[in-house]
Structures are given as C-alpha cells and as structure tokens.
Amino acid sequence: MEKDNFAIEGMVCASCAQTVEKAVAQLPDVTDVFVNLATESMQVEHGSQVSVQKIMQAVKNAGYVATLSNTLDQAEFEAKQAQTKARLLHKKRQMIGALIFAGALLLVAMGPMMGLAFPHFLDGMHAPKSASLIQLALVLPVLWFGKDYLTTGAKALFARHPNMDSLVLVGSGAALLYSLVNTYLAVVTEQHHDLYYEAAGMIIALVMLGKYFEDLSKQKTNFALTSLLTLVPKKALLVVAKGQTKEVPVAELKVGDTFLVQAGQSIPVDGIVLAGETTVDESMLTGESLPVAKRSGDLVNAGTVSQVGQLTCRATRIGSQTALSQIIALVAKAQGSKAPIARLADRIAGYFVPVIMGIATLGALAWFLTGHSLGFSLTIFVSVLVIACPCALGLATPTAIMVGTGKAAKAGILFKNGTALEQLSQVTTVVLDKTGTITQGKPAVTDVLAKPGLKRATILQLAASLEFYAKHPLAHAILQASTAETLPVSDFETLLGLGLTAKVNGLTYFLGNDKLLAKQKLSTEIPLLKQARALTQGGKTVMFLSTEKDLLGVIAVQDPLKQDSRHAIAQLHKLGAKTVMLTGDNEKTARAIAKQVQISEVISDVLPADKAKVVLELQAKGQKVAMVGDGINDAPALANANVGVAIGNGTDVALDSADVVLMNSDLSSLAQALLLSHKTLVNIKENLFWAFFYNCLGIPVALGVLTLFGGPLLDPMLAALCMSFSSVSVVLNALRLNRVKLN
The missing domain is CATH 3.40.50.1000 (HAD superfamily/HAD-like)
Incomplete structure (x- = not known):
C-alpha cells in the first residue's frame, strides 16, 4: 500500500471536502481517503492499480485541483507561504473593493427610507428609473469582485455537488434576478418597484469579509508547524581542506561531511561532535527549556541552537532523516488526520447543502401560497440559503486538532x-x-556496607574488579561508583542465577545474590545481614561480596526515580x-x-x-x-x-x-498530554455544538418563525453577516487551546 498527500485548491466548506472524498474513494484500489478542510489537504492510501495521476484527475472531475505534496521541506514551505500571502492579499483587495461598492449601494438604497437628504434622482420613490439604474451600476462591481465565489458556486451546482458558495450564488442570484425584472419594469413604467440589489451586494461582500477573516485565522492554527519549519538555517559552514570553511546551502550537505557551528547559530543537520564544547538549546525538540551541554562524542540535532561555544561536527543524518524532519512529518500527519468524533459532522455535511436548498424552496413556497407577497417569500428564500453554514461543521474538528497537536509538539x-x-x-x-519510565533506567549504587576492619572503598574496588568484564546494568553501576583502579582477576566464572566468582591476588571471591550467599554456608556477621535485609525491604537490589569463608560486604543498587x-x-x-x-x-x-x-x-x-x-x-x-x-x-x-x-x-x-x-523522556509530559487531549476534545465538542446550534437556531429564524409571534423577519444581509462569522468563531475558539497551561 502507498500513502500520498495532496494539496487541494478550491474547497470552501465541508460539502466540498465530502465531494472530493467521495470522488477519490470511488476509485478502484483506494482503501482510505481523508480530506481536511482546515489544512486544504488530502491523504490517500491506495494500491498499485491506481496512480497519482488518476487520483488528481478524479479530484479535477469533481471540480477541484489536487497537487502532490508528499515532501514538506523548507523550500516547499516558503513557496506555500508566499502563495498564501499573495492569495490573502488578493482576497483582501477584492473584499475591500466589494465592501466599498456594497456600502455605497446600501446607502443609496436605504438612505431615503431613513430620512437622509439625498439628490432627487437617487430617491426610488420619486425617480424610480434613475435610482434603479444607479443601484444596478453599483452592484456590478460587487459581482466582479466576488466573481471567484460565484463561479465556484456555479461549477459545484452544475456538477451536482452544491457547496456553500452555491448557496450564496443561488441566494444573491435570486435577489439579483428579482431586482433586474423590477428594474426593467421601473424603466418601462417609471413606477416604483421593490429592489433587492443592496441585499445581493451586501451578501456577497459580507461573505467575502467572513472568508478573509476565516483564512487569516486559519493561518494561526498552523503556528507550531510554521515554527518548526523555520528552525533549520538555509546555509551551513562546510569544513574543507586545511580546516577552512565554505558557506554552502544546507541541502548540499552529505552524510560524513564535517561542518562548523558557531555560537548563536542553529545546527543544520543531525551529527556527532568531533571537537569543541557548548550548551545547546533543544527546547524545540524536547520541550525542555534548560540547555544541554555538548562535547566530543555527543549527538546534536538539526534546528537546535548552539549558545556559547563553537562545535566541529560530522553529519550523520540529513534531509528527511533528521529528528526535526521526522517531527515535522509526524506533526503534519497528525494535523491532517481525522478524529472519530468528526464522523457525525461528516455525514451531515454530505447532505447539508441539498437539504438547505430544499428547506429554503419549501419555506418560500409555503409563505407565498398562504397569501404573502413574492418579495416576502423571496426574503425567506434568500435568508435561509445565506444563513446556513456548512463551513463551521467542516472546521469544528480539524482546527482544534491542528492547534492541539501543534501545542503538544511545542511541549x-x-x-x-x-x-x-x-x-x-x-x-x-x-x-x-517501571524501568526507564518511572525510574531513570540507570541503576546506581546507593549503599556500601563493610565488615568491621574493611573500608567501603575496598569493597567497591574488589566488586568492580570482579564486574569489570560483565555487561549487565548492575555491573556498570558498581564500576561507576568505584573510584579506585580495578585489580587484575583470573579464573572468572559466571554462576547462572547466582552471581559470579573470580580470583584476585590468588584469593577466590564471590559476588552475587542471597541465593549465592546461602549456598556458601558462610559464618556471617549478623548485624551486616540485618542491615542488608533492611535495604531489601526498601526495594533495593542487594549484592553480597564474600570469600569462601567469610562475608566481606554488602552493596545495594537501586534504579533511582526520575525527578x-x-x-x-x-x-x-x-x-x-x-x-x-x-x-x-x-x-x-x-x-x-x-x-x-x-x-x-x-x-x-x-x-x-x-x-x-x-x-x-x-x-x-x-x-x-x-x-x-x-x-x-x-x-x-x-x-x-x-x-x-x-x-x-x-x-x-x-x-x-x-x-x-x-520526546524528553519526562513523565510529566504524559500528564500534559492527557490534559491537552481533554481540553482539545472539549474544544471540539464546543465547536460542534456551536455549529449545530447555530444552524438549528438560525434556519427557523430565517424561515420567518418569529413573524408568527409578531417578531421581525430576518434580513438577508444580517443572515450573511451571521453566516460569515460563524466559521470565524469556530476557528477563534480552537485558537483558545494555545492558552492552555501545561505546567
């Protein structure tokens, strides 16, 4: 099985993500596919019978554009950042232009009703012909600035996979078409007719405003990955002949190359220190804020920062093999993945837009057939289409996962x-x-007891001499604890399950557990054994040093707790x-x-x-x-x-x-992970609740339920404003996870 990642262009809501998923899932030999609206990406697991080109073509047939995006290196990241920046700037300009003309249109349309002093030719009641044509002229630039949304909606509609933009297109289009007919009548009859140009224009402008702020907010959810990708320097100091250095692009470094890292510089690739000493800030890698000392023989990692000294290193892992690249790959994969809780939202999103269109049509028709005007019914139709927002459903889970996993990666x-x-x-x-998780995984000598007349140092020296050729952790602990030089041994023998024996200066010594001691049948010092039993009760591993005739000492070893x-x-x-x-x-x-x-x-x-x-x-x-x-x-x-x-x-x-x-072998990180998972799930549930509640509340209001009790009819422009910022609110709520205190 192969796994490929794709960047998807053209998605605007959860319905788009569902459309792409279904299109790719129908291909033969595709076993799993997931489209992430927040990251605008797709992960596909497939066999050899389906090629990358076929997957991309299936996405194209569904009305979107897919590009292969398996590698996530600095160059690709910078290119994506530049594209995103240019796209946001373009959206900002288009949005500002649309708001200016929509605002002017709203002022012309509503000004006379609010008693504002306007020229005679702008008053629809007194000069319907000129007022209608001027409003038409003002709405045309708004349509031009919002053409990307309208064409996207039209394509999805014609492909029978309507999305959020389709709702905007149909809603604003209905208001526009109604107004065009009435403009014609006003020109021909020179009588006043109701116009909804300002509703159509403001709907498009407000949707553009909301989408711009949504995209702006989504950039912040990816902050952790952005931070990781900018850690590695672009250049490295390659050591050439005679110790001279040459600045080269990091991408040109090969395994085995020698490179120099000066104080304050980031380490370009993973390596081993050949010469020099420094302290290194590894917080980006492990979440540990304290710097780590590095000297000859120590490993260093790409993206960490040398603080004070200069290091000469040999490259051991480059490119995608470095620890940082593996972390980036894992974070990117996690941020692009789906949580089981998202399944309900996905199922709803697949049917959402067609259902909303049906509700809007039936609602408008019901009001019209019960004697209400065409204008009233049109308002119902447009308001229902515009207020419904599948975006919030699509963003509820992935945005929270992006922020949650990003926050975790930083820790x-x-x-x-x-x-x-x-x-x-x-x-x-x-x-x-226990070992290596609760404890340090490195046993250390905690107690040394000696027979009266013998020194503790002598006991340790003899034990270290016997353990010199042993490879187990307890032997290492004794060798570390002894400061004296080891003595030569002969006739070394391992006693399976008991310990070991060897001769030192012609005298046979034994070092082992209580079973070995019992087997020796020695004349023992009672106080020494009592002390040994107390050490055993405390959870320590006790070893006995003896000759063939006498117990000489006791050594207690324990794997200490992590701090x-x-x-x-x-x-x-x-x-x-x-x-x-x-x-x-x-x-x-x-x-x-x-x-x-x-x-x-x-x-x-x-x-x-x-x-x-x-x-x-x-x-x-x-x-x-x-x-x-x-x-x-x-x-x-x-x-x-x-x-x-x-x-x-x-x-x-x-x-x-x-x-x-x-990453930092710190058990406190487990508690932090558990806390963050709790907080992230709560955040996802909050997002999903808001997305469902918003639609459950907004759609009945848009249908005119409040008017049955003497309440107001929802204005389509207010519906557009609510819809636009419902998605933004979901993203902003997800960003709250960045404020979770983990310490």
Whole structure:
C-alpha cells in the first residue's frame, strides 16, 4: 500500500471536502481517503492499480485541483507561504473593493427610507428609473469582485455537488434576478418597484469579509508547524581542506561531511561532535527549556541552537532523516488526520447543502401560497440559503486538532493522529513500565556496607574488579561508583542465577545474590545481614561480596526515580486516571518503588512478552488503557493498548508501535498530554455544538418563525453577516487551546 498527500485548491466548506472524498474513494484500489478542510489537504492510501495521476484527475472531475505534496521541506514551505500571502492579499483587495461598492449601494438604497437628504434622482420613490439604474451600476462591481465565489458556486451546482458558495450564488442570484425584472419594469413604467440589489451586494461582500477573516485565522492554527519549519538555517559552514570553511546551502550537505557551528547559530543537520564544547538549546525538540551541554562524542540535532561555544561536527543524518524532519512529518500527519468524533459532522455535511436548498424552496413556497407577497417569500428564500453554514461543521474538528497537536509538539509531545488525541482523553487506566519510565533506567549504587576492619572503598574496588568484564546494568553501576583502579582477576566464572566468582591476588571471591550467599554456608556477621535485609525491604537490589569463608560486604543498587515521577503520577490521579505499575522486577522491589510514587496497583515478575496479555486483561474489564513504555521491549503492549505512549530520547521519534511519543523522556509530559487531549476534545465538542446550534437556531429564524409571534423577519444581509462569522468563531475558539497551561 502507498500513502500520498495532496494539496487541494478550491474547497470552501465541508460539502466540498465530502465531494472530493467521495470522488477519490470511488476509485478502484483506494482503501482510505481523508480530506481536511482546515489544512486544504488530502491523504490517500491506495494500491498499485491506481496512480497519482488518476487520483488528481478524479479530484479535477469533481471540480477541484489536487497537487502532490508528499515532501514538506523548507523550500516547499516558503513557496506555500508566499502563495498564501499573495492569495490573502488578493482576497483582501477584492473584499475591500466589494465592501466599498456594497456600502455605497446600501446607502443609496436605504438612505431615503431613513430620512437622509439625498439628490432627487437617487430617491426610488420619486425617480424610480434613475435610482434603479444607479443601484444596478453599483452592484456590478460587487459581482466582479466576488466573481471567484460565484463561479465556484456555479461549477459545484452544475456538477451536482452544491457547496456553500452555491448557496450564496443561488441566494444573491435570486435577489439579483428579482431586482433586474423590477428594474426593467421601473424603466418601462417609471413606477416604483421593490429592489433587492443592496441585499445581493451586501451578501456577497459580507461573505467575502467572513472568508478573509476565516483564512487569516486559519493561518494561526498552523503556528507550531510554521515554527518548526523555520528552525533549520538555509546555509551551513562546510569544513574543507586545511580546516577552512565554505558557506554552502544546507541541502548540499552529505552524510560524513564535517561542518562548523558557531555560537548563536542553529545546527543544520543531525551529527556527532568531533571537537569543541557548548550548551545547546533543544527546547524545540524536547520541550525542555534548560540547555544541554555538548562535547566530543555527543549527538546534536538539526534546528537546535548552539549558545556559547563553537562545535566541529560530522553529519550523520540529513534531509528527511533528521529528528526535526521526522517531527515535522509526524506533526503534519497528525494535523491532517481525522478524529472519530468528526464522523457525525461528516455525514451531515454530505447532505447539508441539498437539504438547505430544499428547506429554503419549501419555506418560500409555503409563505407565498398562504397569501404573502413574492418579495416576502423571496426574503425567506434568500435568508435561509445565506444563513446556513456548512463551513463551521467542516472546521469544528480539524482546527482544534491542528492547534492541539501543534501545542503538544511545542511541549515535546507528538500525537501521531487525531484518533490518538481523542482516545487519550477517554483513557481510564494508565499502565506504566517501571524501568526507564518511572525510574531513570540507570541503576546506581546507593549503599556500601563493610565488615568491621574493611573500608567501603575496598569493597567497591574488589566488586568492580570482579564486574569489570560483565555487561549487565548492575555491573556498570558498581564500576561507576568505584573510584579506585580495578585489580587484575583470573579464573572468572559466571554462576547462572547466582552471581559470579573470580580470583584476585590468588584469593577466590564471590559476588552475587542471597541465593549465592546461602549456598556458601558462610559464618556471617549478623548485624551486616540485618542491615542488608533492611535495604531489601526498601526495594533495593542487594549484592553480597564474600570469600569462601567469610562475608566481606554488602552493596545495594537501586534504579533511582526520575525527578518528576511523583509529581507526574499525582497529576495523572488528579486528572482522574488510575495508575498501574507493570514490571519484570520482583514484587518487593516493585512495591517499594510504587509506594514512593503513590501507585496502589502493582503487577510484577512479568516477562516482556506477557505485558501485552496484562493490557488485554485490563481492557476485558472495560478499562480504556494507555500503556507507557520505552517503545522497544514494550512494543507488543504498546500496540495492544487503546493508546500506546512511548518515552522517547529526543532523537528517535519513529516509534511505530506508539500512538504518542514523549520526546524528553519526562513523565510529566504524559500528564500534559492527557490534559491537552481533554481540553482539545472539549474544544471540539464546543465547536460542534456551536455549529449545530447555530444552524438549528438560525434556519427557523430565517424561515420567518418569529413573524408568527409578531417578531421581525430576518434580513438577508444580517443572515450573511451571521453566516460569515460563524466559521470565524469556530476557528477563534480552537485558537483558545494555545492558552492552555501545561505546567
């Protein structure tokens, strides 16, 4: 299966998105298609039987334009930005022109009625011929400035896929046609006839005003992606022969090239430091505000900023392979995805415009047949068409997802799609792997106990000498803790499940667990063993150093908690999530750690392969489960969970088994992700409620229901104003997510 992304031109409302989706979905070998109105994009999953050209042709046949947009690099981004800027400027000019002439038209048409002093030839009651022709002359420029909307509406109407512009075209067209007939009658008879030129002109002008502000607001929803795409510099300092540097475009750097980064400069590609020291601002990558020290042998990432020193680096990943490019790709994919909650709005949008046209026609006909004037019925017809707004329905979900995922990305939280964002908000149980998630994943020596007469340093030196050739994490912890030089060993032997033995200076030593100690049947110091038991009760892993005849010392090792684990888990509880620790460690150690972070349910002694079964068992009890792990050993459990959350390391973002990636390995990010998912879903529901409520309230008012109770008839111009800003209100509500406090 192939996945392709397309940019779609010409869409104006949710009905357009539905039309494009249906056109592409009907192609053979297309398995999935989603059109996003907010991003004006389309994602298509298809087999080899359908080509990109066929997909683009299907979109063209539906009345729109599709262009392939699989890559999202800086050059393409800048070109799109320039196109968007030019399009907005053009819309602004057209909108201002339409408003000027529509305003003048409204003044001419309504001025005499309001008692304003006007020349005789502009008063329709006294000079119907000249007044009618002048109003006609004023409405023509408005039609010219709004021709893009009218032609788009006409094309969709003739293609039998009417959209919002079709409603505007039919509504304003009906008012215009009625006015043209009455203008002819006024010229021929020189008698006054009702005109609706000002309604037609203001409807078009106000729709243009609303669409301009909608497009302006939509640009702000994409702020996070815009920020990421501007992080990488355009130029890099390539190190050439004899240490000299040459400025080259970043696109020309190849893997293996040596490049120089000076203080204050952004790093152009991923690399490894060869020489120099500095601190690097990695907040764009991990959300962590504190700078990170970098020196020879450390990895650096594209888009991060060297603050004080100068670095010489070798390029390891370029172009789309860099961590930043992977993040950009994930954010773009998430922002272009659909959440399950959008399905209801999609179904309604598919039938919305034809239904509104039917309601408008039946409503106008009903009023006319019950004895009301043609002008009254026309007002009903135009008002219903104009006030109905499928745009708000189409924008309700994608705008909130764009802002929510963008806000998350800035905090080092990557949602892979809208489904993950929605499902995380529904999670009832968070299952946490212990090692590397709650704890640092790097065991450290916490206690060293020595037999009277021996020094702690001697115990550590002997243990480090024995562990020198061992590869396990506990050995590394002991080697890190010992400051003395290791001693030469001989006859090294691993005792499976017990520990190890070797000779140092001709004397045989043993280092291992309590089972090894029991097997030795040593004469032991009781106080030392009591202290060891206390350490074990505290959740620490205890190792015993002995000779063949005597216990020499005890070393306790523990994987320390991450600094934020207690606070993060408390936040999860505050958000209503139940927490479960899932670990392969023994129960004593697991419960000791769980007690420190206030987790009540512990499932211990679980093999990596069995973690997925535990997740399924929790789901079988009706719980919505989020599994949090490192994305490697926990992959099956991550895949089985309702939401898989992988703890990243700031560079590896392509974790296929996870739905959410926490870039900074910070558990507090999980609480932030949960909070943001809750807030985003609330925002989507608010948007959908407003979109439905607006139409449920507006359409009956436009149908003239209020007049049955002595109320006013809705003016088509007011209907146009309401319709234009309903979409803007949805976008502005989505932008409120940027103000959510995550800390």
